[in-house]
Amino acid sequence: MRYSRKFEGIVNNLQRRYKQTNSEGAREDIEKYMSKVICPDCNGFRLQKESLQVKISNKNIIDLTFINISELYKWFKKIVGAKSKLNKTELLIGERLINEITSRLEFLLGIGLKYLSLSRASGTLSGGEAQRIRLATQIGSGLTGVIYVCDEPSIGLHAADDRMLINTLKKLRDLGNTVLIVEHDEAVIRSADYIIDMGPGAGESGGKIIAKGTLKNIIKSSKSITGAYLSHKKIIIIAKTEI
Template sequence: TTCPECEGTRLSEEARSVKIAGKGIAELSALQISDLAPWLAKLEEPSAAPLLSALRQVLDSFVEIGLGYLSLDRPAGTLSGGEAQRVKMVRHLGSSLTDVTYVFDEPTAGLHPHDVQRMNELLLRLRDKGNTVLVVEHKPETIAIADHVVDLGPGAGTAGGEIGFEGTVEGLRASDTTTG
């Protein structure tokens, strides 16, 4: 049953009483990120400018990687593995850490082709911040952005595990491997 006190928001009375441009935190958290981002972009509050700028960047990143349909009040435990992985990616994009090694397992799985391109751009942004990005991937569009490729095979699971190719994307394309 829904809590009669907080109406299922899990927020204190004090938190529920705060309004920003006439909207409460529970109402804003229930919006899809793709609806919240443009609403937030219209806010002008000089005293909160740095916070608003950072929040806009985070929300825009969610939309960029195809997670604009999520709402901020959605429990983390209800996210799919791919959604959770992309949420973590957004967190790392906002980090000032460098020289970090990131490992992503099929980050483009289940994405629309347009969102695959956006994901590739985010992977490159992580790399360009001075990090190492290791990606396990099958989509040619993502393999094409790699600085270095290691192709394992010849099959999957127990039928694989052998290095079939190691080198550049151009070298992979010229190889006689299944991937090339």
């Protein structure tokens, strides 16, 4: 028995299969026949020309995404400040929205991400940066009764910004949540309400609870190597190198 139907065309066939499949392998196979081209109309920004013509203080939405978060926060504060160029009607319309934006930016500043821009692709973020952004988002959501599990959120964070991360974690706790962290950073460990010291070694040589309790409990434990370093009974000697 024969059936006849209109041939949809190779390009249409590949596009349809690419959209419909849930298989990453199938997508990769089809991508061999595809190429990325920057849109000549929007230059890859995915906005119509009309949208880009809307500007505040000579900046459109794309211009703002390329400013680092620290400068972007100052920009938003300035346009609603005492020297604002917006009229009363514009301020009335935009003030609530701008307050919400600056509130979110404050969260990002509070976790040491002032150097990032909103144009930064999420796939280029380090594990620590991505975790800290998710933490900031959760604080903004105001959720309570949630257990957060974080795997070394201090990775990539400058030691001077440790306090910012710790304050963010405490805000999550104070909202009525439980924050469980796997961490090696001394400042984060010292700030924990309850510590579980795993060991005695790493990998197959670990997995046992060596000590648990408050910071004082860990420091007093004769079995805890971590406690010995936290109490400065043991120190790590770093050899001096000539520059």
